[in-house]
Amino acid sequence: MIGKNVQHVFIVGSKGIPGNYGGYETFVDRLTEYHAGNAALKYHVACKATERGRFSYHNADCFKVNVPNIGPAQAIYYDVAALNECVKYIRANHIPHPIVYVLACRIGPFAAHFERVIHRLGGKLYINPDGHEWMRAKWSAPVRKYWKISEQMMTKHCDLLVCDSKNMETYIHEEYPQYDPQTLFISYGAETRASKLADDDPKLLDWYREKGLSPKSYYLVVGRFVPENNYETMIREFMKSGSKRDFALITNVSDKFLEELKAKTGFDKDPRIKFVGTVYDKELLMKIRENAYGYFHGHEVGGTNPSLLEALGSTDLNLLLGVGFNREVAEDAALYWSKEPGDLAALIERADAMTADEIHALGQKAKQRIADAYSWQFIADEYERLFFGEARG
Template sequence: MEEKIQHVYIIGAKGIGNYGGYETFLEKLLEYHQNNQQIKYHIACKKNGKGFMDESKLPKAVTLDEDHFTYYNADCFKINVPEKLGSAQAIYYDLASLKECIRQCKENHIKNPIIYVLACRIGPFIGPYVKQVHQLGGKLLVNPDGHEWMRAKWSKPVRKYWKISEAGMVKHADLLVCDSVNIEKYIQTEYAKYHPNTTFIAYGSDIYPSKFKDDDEIFTSWLSQKGLTPFNYYLVVGRFVPENNFETMIREFMKSHSQKDLAIITTQDDKFLAELDEKLHFKQDHRIKFVGTVYNQELLKKIRENAYGYFHGHSVGGTNPSLLEALGSTKLNLLLNVGFNEEVGQDAALYWSKEAGSLAHLIDQADQMSPAQIDEFGQKAKQRIKDAYSWQFIADRYQAIFK
């Protein structure tokens, strides 16, 4: 019967399956709920500009017209964003998406919708819209993401805005879905006066091996092109931004006695790269290799599987997707010792601090580990993903809160 279907509108991601945490989350949620008769998804996507949605690159997506496509059981609609708005584009995009969701609910007589907003970008404006959602019998759910206001890439006024915006979203949300225990604690403590209603649902990952064989030509030619050999490189994967601690990782690797390479898969930022080289002169160290980006997920998984070890320096945010992928694929993981990372890795990883010498010493120790010791870490890491971060487990948790 029609009234049994729960309509869920999700806004805040640029698209489905693009290179980003929310985008991957949407791809997996819709895949795992593709046969779910009780939930009907409606997904807002960015029509233009940086990171726009191109469904022709998304297997199983069906284009209906230039503004609409379907993906499994989801109805997806595109929002046009004026690019002249600069860094305010994200705020415009979320507000325009929210207005469109409410319009669709009214036009199609959808009762009791759930509107799930990913990230806290529209806090100062959310009040009147929440009233409209409540008038429809609906609920506003919010994923507070990580500490956006702490990210080094933002100027002081922008950081101040993010903090105010976070407070507004927490105040008005019917439920906050936190993807990290640490973020949930922070929301409960920082905004105690609002008595926030929170729940914890992690981000997901999988432990299936890559479809590529060891001798697959795409993989072997990538290695030879980059001057790497299997199990003879440490790996870093992440956005090239200061809060991911590239400077510390490169400096410490240069101090270590390792004979292995350091392969860095990251986005391009020539200015930041030049600044780092001026400080560290890493271009003189033949072991350090910036190898560009890898968007082929199977290839990326194969590269992770063949790394001797993985460095994770993320210091801001909740459960980080690239950390989960590393634990699912790389046996030996060396993580920065912040709460978010320790919560995920537990005893399945090794930890370093930003103190001088900490990571360099750990690299030298890791280089001396026996294959049996490394295998044991690999087994623990995979078990950690299986126990707490499998996509099936996470899709089931979302089913429970949406219903």
């Protein structure tokens, strides 16, 4: 579908759709789903693969990019190869006014080159800077330095930075005033509906039986198993609390970090702390969130976090680390804690003593917050305005 009345958008930087789990992957999946019926908008989505090929999904043209197994440099290779593929396709098919949208700031050293090439083709280069990748504890010092320089170069060499957090947008302007970056805030989205699973669904009951849990008997966390998500603080403080409930952690554990946590906290001696593995069934995970007594969120690096939005859309009582990113999203629909010793433990005991009416009122506020500013329909509409040049600054 190539014509002057069609806006072609090339998306690079997610692992691809369908079937990949992660913030960017869910974003691209939902964006293409909500715009699948829009004949004036055509998506082309890069998909990381071990072979080449093209297929259609949600009416998007998905192209496979063969990425060799070269360790940590894979992500950089993938983005560069995907961008080269986009350029080749735009040229071969004489695509008018294309938009190339790169997710994350991984390829700074190549940004000036691709900006020039895309501009020569009459196109625009948009970047989503994600969060502070250079602050993540998993990276060595040289890698962190690379991410920071890459972020700087991509800020300099693009037409627009689409930030999924107002805090991130502020950071970009304060950190790089010399480039006078053009930015736009469009958040990440979340579902606003309830799970399709019934309370007595065998799948749910079997999961509870296997994990030794029951509805409203547990606090929950769902997220990547990395130090900057503050697992140590959450576990240590829960162990300090006198809560009679369990703490269920849905995460893909790494043995090294698990052993570190065990040595630091001794959580293996507290039967309330339960690492329950991963849950990739969307409806089941949504139901587990709905049935949690409370949800912990300890993320402090990055922009608007998908697991926080999902928790606000499903769980009534949310206890969040009180950093700017989290307060911006939840506002007064959650309770907040700091990393000061004893602070979260005291909040857990306060939460345990809350009345059903108090918890319900917070839950209603949280769901309204998602419906007003973070529903996928709202986000898809914002992107439609952006791609057709009608975005509000």
